[in-house]
Amino acid sequence: MISIQGLTKHFGAQTAVDHLSWEVPPGMIVGLLGPNGAGKTTTLKMVTGMLQPDAGRALICGVDVTTHPIEAKRLLGFVPDSGAVYESLTGLEFLLMIGALYGIHEDEARPRIRQFLDFFELDEQTLTTKLLGAYSKGMRRKVVITAALLHNPKVVLLDEPLDGLDANAAVGFKALLETLAREGKTIVYSSHVLDVVERVCNRVAIMAQGRLLVEGSPQELQHQHGADTLEQLFTQLTGLSGLEARAETFAKNMLS
Amino acid sequence: MSPAVENPPARRSPSPAKVLRSLFWKLLFRGRSAQQAGAQKTRRQMGLGLTLLIYALVGLMPALFAKNADLFVFACTLHGCTMMFASLTLASSAGTMLFMKEEAEILLHRPVTPQQMLRAKCAVLAGFALMLALALNLAGFVAGLGCKGATWRFIPAHLFSTALLMLFSASSIVLAYNACLKWFGRERLDNILTTLQSLLTIVMVMGGQIMPRVMQLDAFKHFDHVSGWMLALPPLWFGALDALISGTTFNPATLWLPAAFALLATALTSWLALEKLGSAYGQGLMNLNESAGTVKERTKPRGVWLAALVKLPPLSWWLRDPVERESFKLTTAYLFRDREIKLRLYPGIMPMLIMPLAMLFSGGAGGAEATMMMQGFATCFLGMVSLQAMMFLGCSEHWRAAAFFYVAPLRHWSPLFHGARKAVLCWLSFPVLILQTALICGLQRSWTPLALSLPALLFLPTFSLVTGLMGQWLPLSKPPEDVKNTTFGCLMMVASMVAAGVIGGMASWMWYVGHFGIFLALEALAMLGATVLMKYLMRDTPWVAQPE
Numbered sequence: 145m146i147s148i149q150g151l152t153k154h155f156g157a158q159t160a161v162d163h164l165s166w167e168v169p170p171g172m173i174v175g176l177l178g179p180n181g182a183g184k185t186t187t188l189k190m191v192t193g194m195l196q197p198d199a200g201r202a203l204i205c206g207v208d209v210t211t212h213p214i215e216a217k218r219l220l221g222f223v224p225d226s227g228a229v230y231e232s233l234t235g236l237e238f239l240l241m242i243g244a245l246y247g248i249h250e251d252e253a254r255p256r257i258r259q260f261l262d263f264f265e266l267d268e269q270t271l272t273t274k275l276l277g278a279y280s281k282g283m284r285r286k287v288v289i290t291a292a293l294l295h296n297p298k299v300v301l302l303d304e305p306l307d308g309l310d311a312n313a314a315v316g317f318k319a320l321l322e323t324l325a326r327e328g329k330t331i332v333y334s335s336h337v338l339d340v341v342e343r344v345c346n347r348v349a350i351m352a353q354g355r356l357l358v359e360g361s362p363q364e365l366q367h368q369h370g371a372d373t374l375e376q377l378f379t380q381l382t383g384l385s386g387l388e389a390r391a392e393t394f395a396k397n398m399l400s
Numbered sequence: 401m402s403p404a405v406e407n408p409p410a411r412r413s414p415s416p417a418k419v420l421r422s423l424f425w426k427l428l429f430r431g432r433s434a435q436q437a438g439a440q441k442t443r444r445q446m447g448l449g450l451t452l453l454i455y456a457l458v459g460l461m462p463a464l465f466a467k468n469a470d471l472f473v474f475a476c477t478l479h480g481c482t483m484m485f486a487s488l489t490l491a492s493s494a495g496t497m498l499f500m501k502e503e504a505e506i507l508l509h510r511p512v513t514p515q516q517m518l519r520a521k522c523a524v525l526a527g528f529a530l531m532l533a534l535a536l537n538l539a540g541f542v543a544g545l546g547c548k549g550a551t552w553r554f555i556p557a558h559l560f561s562t563a564l565l566m567l568f569s570a571s572s573i574v575l576a577y578n579a580c581l582k583w584f585g586r587e588r589l590d591n592i593l594t595t596l597q598s599l600l601t602i603v604m605v606m607g608g609q610i611m612p613r614v615m616q617l618d619a620f621k622h623f624d625h626v627s628g629w630m631l632a633l634p635p636l637w638f639g640a641l642d643a644l645i646s647g648t649t650f651n652p653a654t655l656w657l658p659a660a661f662a663l664l665a666t667a668l669t670s671w672l673a674l675e676k677l678g679s680a681y682g683q684g685l686m687n688l689n690e691s692a693g694t695v696k697e698r699t700k701p702r703g704v705w706l707a708a709l710v711k712l713p714p715l716s717w718w719l720r721d722p723v724e725r726e727s728f729k730l731t732t733a734y735l736f737r738d739r740e741i742k743l744r745l746y747p748g749i750m751p752m753l754i755m756p757l758a759m760l761f762s763g764g765a766g767g768a769e770a771t772m773m774m775q776g777f778a779t780c781f782l783g784m785v786s787l788q789a790m791m792f793l794g795c796s797e798h799w800r801a802a803a804f805f806y807v808a809p810l811r812h813w814s815p816l817f818h819g820a821r822k823a824v825l826c827w828l829s830f831p832v833l834i835l836q837t838a839l840i841c842g843l844q845r846s847w848t849p850l851a852l853s854l855p856a857l858l859f860l861p862t863f864s865l866v867t868g869l870m871g872q873w874l875p876l877s878k879p880p881e882d883v884k885n886t887t888f889g890c891l892m893m894v895a896s897m898v899a900a901g902v903i904g905g906m907a908s909w910m911w912y913v914g915h916f917g918i919f920l921a922l923e924a925l926a927m928l929g930a931t932v933l934m935k936y937l938m939r940d941t942p943w944v945a946q947p948e
Binding site: 155190192193194195196213214215217218220222224226228229230233237242243244245246247248249250252275277326 | 412413414416420422423426427430502503504505506507508509511512513627682683686788879
């Protein structure tokens with residue numbers, strides 16, 4: 145479903161993504177993990193066609209993102225970590241505008257939006273009268289998720305999607321992801337929250353310094369590397385050892 | 401049952417280009433964080449109506465020159481005014497539309513190309529400029545019919561040429577901004593855009609002063625042929641189109657070349673802006689995001705000079721309170737680094753710096769006395785700069801960060817206010833006062849203007865306290881839309897003019913009658929008293945908890 149072949153991106157002298165190759169099969173929820181600056185967001189931006197790779201290519205359901213960007217973009221939905229929206233539109237105006245960009249007529253988009261409203265328990269009155277700038281962070285995040293799923297994409301890329309969602313909405317959203325995966329959609333879930341990734345994802349991929357370190361099911365990877373938890377595996381692979389001891393020393397110094 | 405009945409065709413949604421145009425049209429007129437869509441709409445329509453009315457009134461000025469003028473000359477005048485006002489207004493508002501920082505994250509992963517986005521933006525900008533241009537030319541459309549050689553065809557001809565001029569203006573602006581976006585990094589781009597918009601404001605203000613004088617020149621009223629250098633003036637190209645279509649007393653053979661320029665220049669700039677550089681627009685938008693810059697990373701630590709400067713006298717004496725000092729540093733950083741603040745602040749205060757200078761030079765004709773009076777007024781009018789700057793600095797895109805001020809154990813908001821106020825005085829008001837005084841000294845080859853600037857030196861710090869009397873003020877603590885308060889702006893302008901008139905007028909009169917020293921001593925006392933009183937009143941304003 146997603147095929148990444150030798151994807152590379154440099155920013156000046158810095159290599160953000162270094163010859164990354166990765167295959168994500170259909171019907172899977174894959175967690176993309178890595179420390180800050182590992183290249184996760186840059187990878188997602190190249191896969192979504194927002195950034196041009198310096199080398200390599202990304203295919204969405206066999207469609208090359210670089211050579212056929214419009215066709216590829218129709219197949220995917222993306223929730224960026226910034227949660228950016230046009231704040232001077234109402235929620236409904238924003239969603240109808242996004243729907244129209246995917247060729248969904250207003251008459252068709254409205255019932256779909258209503259389904260998402262019901263699912264996320266969003267107030268219709270708020271959606272039609274208030275501008276997005278006045279929404280809470282959680283409400284705005286729900287609108288962004290709706291905008292990513294409105295056109296029923298085959299591939300969904302999520303960058304910290306639960307940021308700002310309350311516990312109930314997060315539980316519901318995780319269940320939604322599982323249902324979408326069962327229907328054959330491919331979901332890439334980039335996050336720093338390891339226990340959520342462990343609970344939601346069938347497979348995990350860990351990146352560091354622009355490279356893919358490991359990829360597989362959490363249990364399989366833990367077993368291979370002799371780690372008891374995903375957290376232990378993550379710190380072991382990304383080179384951040386002795387964190388507890390460092391924290392203890394720091395706290396002692398701070399309190400003294 | 402026919403297949404058509406079995407599978408009714410899905411209703412076609414509008415094309416992406418139409419959706420984008422509708423989106424950018426809405427964004428052009430709306431503030432970003434208003435609470436209710438309905439209220440915002442009403443205010444927006446009122447604002448637009450007022451703007452169009454003002455443009456229509458300004459358009460009366462060139463219409464007065466239509467009588468006895470040749471149609472070509474009159475059409476050139478109209479296009480000159482249109483370029484001066486409508487195109488420059490467009491230029492000053494285009495940056496915000498073209499460079500929305502988070503737009504890449506909203507649209508670039510959708511099935512639209514950067515070129516489609518750019519074309520839609522250009523169409524909206526041209527449409528907006530055309531609205532302004534039509535309001536500006538309203539009187540001209542009628543008055544033009546009375547020109548020498550005019551026929552009824554002037555109305556459609558001028559409509560066509562004005563639309564073409566606005567397309568030319570919009571694509572030229574998009575081309576300039578797009579070239580900046582392609583060739584410069586984010587940080588340099590911010591500085592270039594600020595400079596560009598400030599320069600455009602200067603041109604607009606100066607143009608407003610110069611235009612009526614130019615129109616009264618005999619050489620302008622009675623020119624009868626198109627010489628080589630005139631071909632460099634775009635209003636002439638579009639005026640030639642009008643004249644060729646509707647009739648003129650000029651030899652049509654001389655007008656073909658400028659008219660061809662109008663068509664070619666519009667086609668060329670549109671192609672360059674939308675096609676040639678259009679593909680780079682998406683990459684440019686990505687560059688606006690800090691995470692994806694293509695320019696070399698800065699390696700030197702920032703703010704070293706500022707940290708050192710506030711530790712040295714006289715700033716260390718002036719900023720003894722640590723909260724004041726930190727507020728000073730925060731405000732300084734935003735004055736020099738923040739793109740959004742720079743784009744609003746510098747073009748916003750530019751007319752305040754230019755207007756007194758323009759008036760000063762106009763006053764030169766009234767003799768030494770009038771010049772002295774004007775200088776007194778011009779230097780004290782700089783008080784408006786601090787009021788305006790404080791108004792801008794109260795708002796920021798990062799207003800949510802003001803939560804730290806509410807959480808911190810501060811007894812009162814006034815140290816934060818004074819720190820910001822002192823930064824404005826230090827980096828804006830005083831340097832401009834020095835610059836203005838040096839300029840006048842140089843022009844008059846005299847030291848007298850130096851002495852005449854002393855009343856302003858005493859007046860400006862006191863006058864800068866006025867913002868604090870209007871209630872709790874915290875730096876960068878409100879959303880940017882809150883700055884758009886026209887009534888408040890007008891009140892500030894009136895207060896500054898009255899204060900500048902009184903202090904500046906009295907100073908120059910006292911100089912004239914030989915009691916300038918006494919005046920300075922009295923002014924110092926009065927300012928000291930006013931400062932104490934205002935600070936006392938400010939301390940009485942309670943520290944209000946963070947609003948919802």
